[in-house]
Every structure is written in C-alpha cells, then in structure tokens.
Amino acid sequence: MNQQPGRSGLIFNEPLLWEKSREGRCAISLPNSDVDRVELDPELTGDAPELPQLSELDVVRHYTRLSQWNFGVDSGMYPLGSCTMKYNPKTNEVQAARQGFAGAHPFSGDEFSQGAMALMYNLEQYLAQITGFNAVTLQPAAGAHGELAGMLMIHAYHAKMGKQRSKIIIPDTAHGTNPASATLCGYESINVKSGEKGILEPEIIAAVMDEDTAGIMVTNPNTLGLFESNIKEIADIVHAKGGLVYGDGANMNAIMGIVKPGEIGIDVLHLNLHKTFSTPHGGGGPGSGPVAVTKALEPFLPIPRVEKKLDSYKFVTDCPDTIGRLHTFYGHFGVMVRAYSYILSMGAKELKNASTLAVLNANYIKESLKGTLNLPYDLPCMHECVFNDEFQKKDHITTMDMAKRLLDYGFHPPTVYFPLVVEGAFMVEPTETESKEDIDQFINAVKAIVKEAKDDPEKLKKAPLLTKVTRLDEVTAARKPCLRG
Structure with missing residues (x-):
C-alpha cells in the first residue's frame, strides 16, 4: 500500500455554540407541563445563565464536527510507545x-x-x-x-x-x-x-x-x-x-x-x-x-x-x-x-497470541526502520522499539520535527523524548491488532519524512502543514492556555 492515509480535504471550522446561537431556536421539544409555572426569586438564584439557543441540526453538526477533529485508535494507527493504545473490541x-x-x-x-x-x-x-x-x-x-x-x-x-x-x-x-x-x-x-x-x-x-x-x-x-x-x-x-x-x-x-x-x-x-x-x-x-x-x-x-x-x-x-x-x-x-x-x-490461547503478535509487529518496525533512524539498542525488542534523531542532526532536524510531519501523513505521532535514557527518543508501539499493510504505511511515511529531512529540511520545521492548526508555540500554550475553540 503506497498511498498514505492522510489527505488534505474538508476540515470544518466550528465556532463556539454561543456564536451560533439565534433567538428562538430550540433543539428539543418538551412535553406540556402538568404543573403551574413558578418564577424563581432572582435574589436567590441570581441572573439566569446565558445558554445558547440552537436547532437540532446545529447541535448534531457541532458535536459531529468536533468529533472529526479528534484522533483515536478507531481512526487510525496510534503508535504511542509505553502507553499501549490497544484497540478496544466493540x-x-x-x-x-x-x-x-x-x-x-x-x-x-x-x-x-x-x-x-x-x-x-x-x-x-x-x-x-x-x-x-x-x-x-x-x-x-x-x-x-x-x-x-x-x-x-x-x-x-x-x-x-x-x-x-x-x-x-x-x-x-x-x-x-x-x-x-x-x-x-x-x-x-x-x-x-x-x-x-x-x-x-x-x-x-x-x-x-x-x-x-x-x-x-x-x-x-x-x-x-x-x-x-x-x-x-x-x-x-x-x-x-x-x-x-x-x-x-x-x-x-x-x-x-x-x-x-x-x-x-x-x-x-x-x-x-x-x-x-x-x-x-x-x-x-x-x-x-x-x-x-x-x-x-x-x-x-x-x-x-x-x-x-x-x-x-x-x-x-x-x-x-x-x-x-x-x-x-x-x-x-x-x-x-x-x-x-x-x-x-480471547481465551488462554489467543491472549498468548496477542502478546506474540505485539512483539512481532514491534520487531518488524525495528528491523524495517533500522538504518533510517538511529537505533541506540539494537537488540530483539518486546512490544515497542526506541529510535532517536541522531542521523538527522546533521540536517538540523529533530524528533519533534519528524513527529509533527507524521500528522500530515495521517498518523498520530509515536511517543517522543521518552524514555529519558535515550536522547531525542522516538518510541513506537504498534500493538497486536495493526495489520502488515497498516504498519508498512507507517514505515513508508517515516522513510519519506527522513528523505524530506535531507531534501527540504525547512518544510519539516514548519510541519504540520495540512492539519486544522499548524505548528504551535507549545511553550506559550502551556504557560498561557487559550481554551476557546
């Protein structure tokens, strides 16, 4: 599979509900009340909250669009090392x-x-x-x-x-x-x-x-x-x-x-x-x-x-x-x-098989990317493998640059800069449920990004380019969080 899962296309912009609110719209029909209406004492309750007034379609589209901003293991490969983002059978x-x-x-x-x-x-x-x-x-x-x-x-x-x-x-x-x-x-x-x-x-x-x-x-x-x-x-x-x-x-x-x-x-x-x-x-x-x-x-x-x-x-x-x-x-x-x-x-046999496949998938990634990324510990691994950005330093490309670029290819990045014993760590855990085709897509994406690091390093420093928001100032975001949409 040469085609990558990430594609540019419709990315819905979604304002706050209060910005979409229009007087008189209502998303729900309530039954007629069988008790008399009573006004609450404003001295006890204070001012009534300013709730948005929306149609049913407004509400449905709002939460559907927000869900499309999110990424999870149901959306695609989620190779967070150490975290084990394991698929949850329905x-x-x-x-x-x-x-x-x-x-x-x-x-x-x-x-x-x-x-x-x-x-x-x-x-x-x-x-x-x-x-x-x-x-x-x-x-x-x-x-x-x-x-x-x-x-x-x-x-x-x-x-x-x-x-x-x-x-x-x-x-x-x-x-x-x-x-x-x-x-x-x-x-x-x-x-x-x-x-x-x-x-x-x-x-x-x-x-x-x-x-x-x-x-x-x-x-x-x-x-x-x-x-x-x-x-x-x-x-x-x-x-x-x-x-x-x-x-x-x-x-x-x-x-x-x-x-x-x-x-x-x-x-x-x-x-x-x-x-x-x-x-x-x-x-x-x-x-x-x-x-x-x-x-x-x-x-x-x-x-x-x-x-x-x-x-x-x-x-x-x-x-x-x-x-x-x-x-x-x-x-x-x-x-x-x-x-x-x-x-x-699963039963005892398939629980064991799950572990066997998790180890197989991780070792397949390790062997496939060895030489593309530096492998500090070149030993048979278990469920995850740890690379770093040593080979990319000459092009002034970091693990973070490569992780950001993976978003453009449609993959959630792996764990980065952990464990601390590996400088610039790039830690991948595929779990047992990813198929060879999906893993090959990930491997090819990493290889393509490493080639970009040589050919066009400035492009990587600006990544991601196709996501709803591009490279963020993460230090300022942590110190001065803005919680608007």
Whole structure:
C-alpha cells in the first residue's frame, strides 16, 4: 500500500455554540407541563445563565464536527510507545452496557449484587492465573493508583516485620510514576542506571541493596522495550536482604500468556487494564489498575475483598493487616466488565497470541526502520522499539520535527523524548491488532519524512502543514492556555 492515509480535504471550522446561537431556536421539544409555572426569586438564584439557543441540526453538526477533529485508535494507527493504545473490541462495550451491569447499584447489598460480585471474583481469579500470583485486588482506579497500593502494601509489610525501611531502588528505565508512588509512601528513591544492553545488571543492584532498602521497583519489559532477563537473579539479591520486588506491569501486553511475573521473583504487580486487557484508555477516567500479590502480601490487600462461600459471594472487611480502603465502593466496575469480556472472548490461547503478535509487529518496525533512524539498542525488542534523531542532526532536524510531519501523513505521532535514557527518543508501539499493510504505511511515511529531512529540511520545521492548526508555540500554550475553540 503506497498511498498514505492522510489527505488534505474538508476540515470544518466550528465556532463556539454561543456564536451560533439565534433567538428562538430550540433543539428539543418538551412535553406540556402538568404543573403551574413558578418564577424563581432572582435574589436567590441570581441572573439566569446565558445558554445558547440552537436547532437540532446545529447541535448534531457541532458535536459531529468536533468529533472529526479528534484522533483515536478507531481512526487510525496510534503508535504511542509505553502507553499501549490497544484497540478496544466493540463486544466489550455491548457487555458493559447490559442492564444488569450498567444498572447495578453499590448500595444494593451483597444479596442483590451476586452477579456483579461473581464477575469481580472471577476476574480476580483470571488475573491471578495469568500473572502467577496468589491474590488480586480490583480496587485501584488506575495504574498509578495501583502503584501506590503496591507500595503501601510493601510499607505495611515492613512495618509488620518490626522495622520500617527508608529507601527504594528505581532503575532509569522505570515508568515515570514509580518515584512518585515511592515518595508518597515515605521512601527515598535510589536511582540506578541500566547496563550497556539497556537492562539491569545484578552487580549494580547488589551494590546498593542493603537492610535499610525496602526493595526495588522494576518495569518489565522496561521502557526501552527490552525484557529484564536478569530479573530472577536481581530478585534473589533483594530478597536476601529482606527486601521486596515491585513489578510495574504496565507492559504486560508483551508477555501475557508467556511469562508469569509471580513465578520469577516479583512480590507485587500492578496491571493497567487499558494497556493489556483492552479497556478504554483514560482521558480523565475511569480506569482500573488491579494489583496482584504473593501469599506473603495477601493479608495487606485493601478492603473490601470478594470471597466465595459455596455458591454465593460476599464482601469481607475483617482483615486486620489491610492497608484499608483505596476507593469509593469497589472500583470502576464498568471497566472490569470490559476486561472480563476481553479475557473470555480471547481465551488462554489467543491472549498468548496477542502478546506474540505485539512483539512481532514491534520487531518488524525495528528491523524495517533500522538504518533510517538511529537505533541506540539494537537488540530483539518486546512490544515497542526506541529510535532517536541522531542521523538527522546533521540536517538540523529533530524528533519533534519528524513527529509533527507524521500528522500530515495521517498518523498520530509515536511517543517522543521518552524514555529519558535515550536522547531525542522516538518510541513506537504498534500493538497486536495493526495489520502488515497498516504498519508498512507507517514505515513508508517515516522513510519519506527522513528523505524530506535531507531534501527540504525547512518544510519539516514548519510541519504540520495540512492539519486544522499548524505548528504551535507549545511553550506559550502551556504557560498561557487559550481554551476557546
């Protein structure tokens, strides 16, 4: 497929609703009121709000045009590395919208919530089986919330052991939220560098691990898209000094069905359901960040917990070592339904196949663009690969210039300038659902942009050229945001 998905054409300009408003227009017909009209006291209510007056067609076109400004994985390839913009099968939405789930109320009590509780219990069991852990909580509301839950449990564990510790080891290839989660639990972050191959070396960990260190936070696969192959030896070093290993499971989409973190030395692991189990990807929420733990940490799980007795389910709060409640009620239930639907739809064989294809797609991109873009770590990658702009520096073209130009070719840019261990990083994650044809379009677009960097570098510095707005002053936009349309 030589043709690129991005084309110039109709780009609707859409003013504010108040600018389109005309006296007397109304988009809805209300039934006749069966009660007398009463004027409210203006001293109590103040002036009536100035609401726009629009026809139904005005309203429909307004929101349709706004939706066309947006870009998502339903529109095209969304290769954000580290974020895993995974396609959400539409059957998940159908199941979550079923009245029995959508209409469930958290005040209904155990007796009238058996179906919802059964789903949560089964989802916990599936996630425990997939990750190789003893128990799971679904309560955390997002990945970072799951990180905090995991670190709170590590903190509670050391308190129970009779000696609190003050430090936590965090590699340079960890996710950026890891230090924040550790700090919130009172730990000082001890940063360590990865080795020449982009993974942790056991001797580096052994040099900093002591009896005052609570453990280590490891992202595996790490943010370079590489599997931490020394993880078992590193876990043994940490455990020998009484520490615990926290696993950031944000990149589980690369190893689902292949590696069970609970069986290679990890003590606690959070999962991002939106990254691995195809639930909606944030945008302000709701999200879900379940946490899986070993038997030693199970007593510290947040409450309430779902337990099964014979053929019924109940919420249990009598857990003396628990870290307590982390979320109103029991978590974001609608997200759980979607993840449960995905797991049941796929089954064990296809969950493993999803990871296999994600790794295949990433390595295909890595090999295809190697030589076009610089590849700092030329090793087999997992779900994502990291390039940079080293080859383009002689033409004074940056990663940002290339990312902006990709918009003109119809692609959302990949993650740029992260991870920080790679200067000018250009981080691509295709996920498993992109076809070879779509990936080839992306590869050809990058190659065309790199050729432009040589032939017409000034064009790239002005990109994007075909979008609704062109190159923005991002510094001013951040400091002085203008929220008009």
